Amino acid sequence: MAKILLVEDDTILVEMYQAKFELEGHDVKVATNGEDCLKVLEEFEPDLILLDILMPKLNGFHVLKEIKKQPNLRQIPVILLTNLGQAEVDMNQELAKALGVNDYLIKSHHTPDEVVAKAVKVMGNHRQQNQPPSTNK
Amino acid sequence: MAKNKLNLSDQSLASTLRDGILIVDVHKQVVYANPAACQIWDLTTSGLRKHPDFASISQNADLKIDIKAAEKCIDLAFKGQVSSCSFSQTQSPGLHYEAQMSQYMSSDEQQKTVVIAVHDITPLYLEKLKLTTMINHLQDGVVMVDKQGIVVEANTEWQIVFDINQSPVGLPIFTRTTSAHQVAFDTEVREILERVMLGQRSVLYLDIIDTGRHIQVSFGPVVINNEVIGAMAAARDVTALTDKTIEAGAMATKAQRHLRELSQLAELSAIVGFNLDSIYQKYVQKIANLLDSTSVGIYIYEPNQQLLQLASNHNQTSHLPSTFSLNQHHVVTQAFAGRKPIITIDTSKASLALPIIHHSKSLGVIIVSREHTYDDHDLRLLRLAATRLAVICENATLYNDVNARRERWEAVFRFTEEGIVIFDQKGTIVGFNPASTTITGYQATDAIGKAFGKVIKTVGPETANAGIPTLEQVLKTGTTITNSEQLIENRLGNRIWTEISYSPIFDDSDVVTSGIAIIRDTTKDREVEEIKSDFISIVSHELRTPLTAIKGFLSMTLKQDFGELSAKQFHYLSRVYQSNQRMIDLVEDLMDATYIESGKISLTIAPISMDAVVNEVVAELAAKGAAKQVLINIRRRSRLPLVLADETRLHQIILNLIDNAIKYSPNGTEVDITCKVQGIISLQLFLTTVWESTNLKSIVYLQNLAESTTL
Numbered sequence: 001m002a003k004i005l006l007v008e009d010d011t012i013l014v015e016m017y018q019a020k021f022e023l024e025g026h027d028v029k030v031a032t033n034g035e036d037c038l039k040v041l042e043e044f045e046p047d048l049i050l051l052d053i054l055m056p057k058l059n060g061f062h063v064l065k066e067i068k069k070q071p072n073l074r075q076i077p078v079i080l081l082t083n084l085g086q087a088e089v090d091m092n093q094e095l096a097k098a099l100g101v102n103d104y105l106i107k108s109h110h111t112p113d114e115v116v117a118k119a120v121k122v123m124g125n126h127r128q129q130n131q132p133p134s135t136n137k
Numbered sequence: 138m139a140k141n142k143l144n145l146s147d148q149s150l151a152s153t154l155r156d157g158i159l160i161v162d163v164h165k166q167v168v169y170a171n172p173a174a175c176q177i178w179d180l181t182t183s184g185l186r187k188h189p190d191f192a193s194i195s196q197n198a199d200l201k202i203d204i205k206a207a208e209k210c211i212d213l214a215f216k217g218q219v220s221s222c223s224f225s226q227t228q229s230p231g232l233h234y235e236a237q238m239s240q241y242m243s244s245d246e247q248q249k250t251v252v253i254a255v256h257d258i259t260p261l262y263l264e265k266l267k268l269t270t271m272i273n274h275l276q277d278g279v280v281m282v283d284k285q286g287i288v289v290e291a292n293t294e295w296q297i298v299f300d301i302n303q304s305p306v307g308l309p310i311f312t313r314t315t316s317a318h319q320v321a322f323d324t325e326v327r328e329i330l331e332r333v334m335l336g337q338r339s340v341l342y343l344d345i346i347d348t349g350r351h352i353q354v355s356f357g358p359v360v361i362n363n364e365v366i367g368a369m370a371a372a373r374d375v376t377a378l379t380d381k382t383i384e385a386g387a388m389a390t391k392a393q394r395h396l397r398e399l400s401q402l403a404e405l406s407a408i409v410g411f412n413l414d415s416i417y418q419k420y421v422q423k424i425a426n427l428l429d430s431t432s433v434g435i436y437i438y439e440p441n442q443q444l445l446q447l448a449s450n451h452n453q454t455s456h457l458p459s460t461f462s463l464n465q466h467h468v469v470t471q472a473f474a475g476r477k478p479i480i481t482i483d484t485s486k487a488s489l490a491l492p493i494i495h496h497s498k499s500l501g502v503i504i505v506s507r508e509h510t511y512d513d514h515d516l517r518l519l520r521l522a523a524t525r526l527a528v529i530c531e532n533a534t535l536y537n538d539v540n541a542r543r544e545r546w547e548a549v550f551r552f553t554e555e556g557i558v559i560f561d562q563k564g565t566i567v568g569f570n571p572a573s574t575t576i577t578g579y580q581a582t583d584a585i586g587k588a589f590g591k592v593i594k595t596v597g598p599e600t601a602n603a604g605i606p607t608l609e610q611v612l613k614t615g616t617t618i619t620n621s622e623q624l625i626e627n628r629l630g631n632r633i634w635t636e637i638s639y640s641p642i643f644d645d646s647d648v649v650t651s652g653i654a655i656i657r658d659t660t661k662d663r664e665v666e667e668i669k670s671d672f673i674s675i676v677s678h679e680l681r682t683p684l685t686a687i688k689g690f691l692s693m694t695l696k697q698d699f700g701e702l703s704a705k706q707f708h709y710l711s712r713v714y715q716s717n718q719r720m721i722d723l724v725e726d727l728m729d730a731t732y733i734e735s736g737k738i739s740l741t742i743a744p745i746s747m748d749a750v751v752n753e754v755v756a757e758l759a760a761k762g763a764a765k766q767v768l769i770n771i772r773r774r775s776r777l778p779l780v781l782a783d784e785t786r787l788h789q790i791i792l793n794l795i796d797n798a799i800k801y802s803p804n805g806t807e808v809d810i811t812c813k814v815q816g817i818i819s820l821q822l823f824l825t826t827v828w829e830s831t832n833l834k835s836i837v838y839l840q841n842l843a844e845s846t847t848l
Contacts, residue, residue: 012686013685019693019698083682083685112689113692
């Protein structure tokens with residue numbers, strides 16, 4: 001149903017999330033690093049970006065900054081995924097909020113279907129926010 | 138036959154003449170007597186005619202006369218020599234006469250006669266008698282000598298003074314004395330007489346050696362008509378005086394000796410210092426002088442070797458052994474053991490061994506030797522010296538002990554890698570070791586005298602340990618602060634992490650006099666810590682990824698996304714899932730624990746209401762609980778106090794605790810939260826849940842944070 005861009009460097013995790021999201025009927029595109037992510041975004045407009053932070057070459061935050069710079073990409077809701085510790089997450093939460101991230105998840109804390117649920121929620125909220133009250137989907 | 142050969146014209150002369158004139162012939166018969174002589178000899182004219190002899194008339198006349206001597210004079214006169222003798226009246230008025238006999242040839246030269254001219258010398262005699270009496274009453278022996286030094290007069294005392302039996306008259310002065318005794322003169326008699334005859338008064342002393350008497354003889358000239366005709370000598374026995382003088386002299390000598398000893402003892406006292414070797418040497422010299430000893434040795438007891446060691450010696454004669462063991466039989470060991478001085482005398486010398494005692498303890502022995510023996514006085518002197526030496530030894534030992542301790546401290550101070558900074562009550566640096574220089578970049582000379590804060594400059598934000606201690610806290614309240622983490626700025630402006638411990642220094646009356654700060658450069662430690670925690674972080678992070686994958690795939694499998702599962706498959710896969718979850722949680726805790734300890738988390742401390750936090754958390758987790766039909770109950774005994782904590786963290790902790798409680802409680806059970814205040818600074822949350830391990834983990838977690846947030 002929705003178009004998901006999954007940015008994650010670990011192939012196994014990619015397999016896992018891709019499997020789940022596709023099981024739920026979503027369309028998943030994958031980028032395994034920050035550069036690829038931006039490349040993909042040139043042609044693909046997802047409804048949601050799942051963004052890993054720790055990636056080679058360009059890390060999640062850098063990518064995020066880039067995305068937010070571009071007017072056509074700015075609107076797309078982003079969920080940051082990470083396996084950093086809670087503490088690091090907390091430290092980064094400020095930054096994340098400042099950059100306009102919709103949610104920040106620790107991968108090991110959530111099962112794949114929880115992640116899917118969160119994704120759906122975020123997309124739902126986003127649609128509600130960006131559409132006039134009279135219109136509904 | 139009496140023939141009056143005298144001229145009748147002389148008759149009147151003869152009669153008016155007061156002097157008596159007697160003329161005797163060769164037969165000593167009186168041939169003529171003038172009226173005066175008649176009176177003296179009580180002669181009548183008729184009697185004269187009988188021509189009596191001189192002897193009989195003298196006898197009859199009741200005169201005190203030595204007839205024999207007189208007749209001798211007459212005989213001498215007949216031989217042509219003028220001589221004289223004296224006589225006196227026995228009856229009153231007791232007149233004294235001098236008779237001078239001289240030859241007289243008659244005018245016709247036919248008869249040899251002697252004229253005896255008698256002169257009344259009574260006044261002279263009386264004067265002489267007075268003088269003699271006076272002189273004889275003198276206690277001094279007095280003689281009169283003529284110009285040749287012959288004694289012409291002497292009083293009786295002279296014989297007594299000089300212990301001689303015969304009169305010295307007629308001989309040169311002292312002749313009788315020198316012939317009777319062994320005499321020593323301090324000056325030559327001849328010299329004295331020469332001087333006296335020149336008119337000078339002189340004194341000489343003589344010692345009568347065999348009787349041990351000392352005589353003082355004073356000489357004075359006898360001057361008549363400006364001419365020295367002789368001398369007077371007065372002799373006095375001054376033996377007693379001399380003895381007293383000698384005694385006084387001896388006492389003076391003794392006093393001098395004591396004075397010398399006192400000054401030597403004072404010199405001994407002036408020897409101070411801590412170099413025992415030089416002190417022993419000086420003492421040995423001084424004692425040799427003090428006790429006039431040719432051999433002096435100081436032995437000191439070495440307890441480690443149980444030997445008496447010769448510390449120093451001054452030896453002109455004998456050779457002293459260098460050690461004595463206590464069981465050796467010798468005066469030195471005896472004196473040491475018995476703690477009493479011992480004097481020994483043998484054929485060639487006398488020795489005195491005196492123990493050096495301090496507070497009833499024997500420290501050693503001083504042994505002295507010389508030819509003549511030692512008396513009590515010597516013993517006293519040596520004791521004084523020994524006592525003084527004992528005190529010096531004790532002082533030196535104490536000083537050396539203190540010095541040794543100080544040297545050890547100095548070694549620590551100088552070589553330790555930790556900075557040691559000593560500050561006084563005003564917080565001014567008084568001590569600064571080399572390690573402090575390494576850490577702060579300031580030389581000791583720069584640091585000493587400056588305020589502590591100016592050299593140990595603490596900078597930076599608050600660290601995990603809230604509250605930076607001040608010197609005042611240490612100095613005023615006497616508290617010790619250990620291992621407080623502080624970021625300091627060194628002289629070059631570099632920032633260095635350190636751990637500083639502060640401790641007050643108390644004096645004997647428990648008053649803080651100064652303080653000491655030990656600074657440890659924790660840069661390396663921190664680096665190690667960082668490496669450790671980085672390592673753990675990396676490892677944990679790396680662990681997370683596979684754990685996430687396991688969790689994810691298992692979850693999907695259990696959800697039967699990959700196909701149906703049998704009941705058994707489901708059951709056991711669930712167990713796998715749970716185990717994996719535990720691993721994830723462990724890794725989580727490890728990460729967090731590392732984070733907290735490394736101090737990377739910054740805390741905002743503020744007063745927080747525990748009640749509020751608990752309520753919030755429970756509200757937050759209500760939905761989660763509801764999903765599992767787990768009831769959350771809060772049981773409160775009393776209001777929970779305000780605590781100083783970081784709100785976020787506290788919230789997080791309690792959230793974790795209760796979240797876990799819910800997670801691990803089987804469906805349909807209850808989670809009871811009991812809040813109690815135990816003690817002032819600790820707060821415990823008791824969670825009743827089936828899963829015991831939860832409790833343990835949760836409480837440990839809470840404790841960790843509580844320690845790092847002071848209340």
